[in-house]
Amino acid sequence: MNPHDQAWQKLVAAARRAPAAGDESAPYGFSTRVAALAFDPAREAPSNFGRVSLRVAGIACLFAGVAVGFNYKAIASAFEDEPAMAAGDDPAAEVANLDS
Numbered sequence: 248m249n250p251h252d253q254a255w256q257k258l259v260a261a262a263r264r265a266p267a268a269g270d271e272s273a274p275y276g277f278s279t280r281v282a283a284l285a286f287d288p289a290r291e292a293p294s295n296f297g298r299v300s301l302r303v304a305g306i307a308c309l310f311a312g313v314a315v316g317f318n319y320k321a322i323a324s325a326f327e328d329e330p331a332m333a334a335g336d337d338p339a340a341e342v343a344n345l346d347s
Contacts, residue, residue, distance in 0.1 A: 315322070
């Protein structure tokens, strides 16, 4: 057996020899202390996620703007080539007429 298995076997044997606990409830005021610590703004863990996510969103918007700038001519020509829909044109009726 490797040292990890031997350590595990020792731990399991010690746990079997341990006396059974009678009262396993939390001490008085434990939940109040946990809730107070959870909502304490001074103990809040510093996180750079918000700052980094805003930078990434700004870079993504910049890339999107550059992509639109490079493809503006193709986008504009796609809208110019499309004829305007006449008053009597109904796309649903045209699809329904394809069946017959």
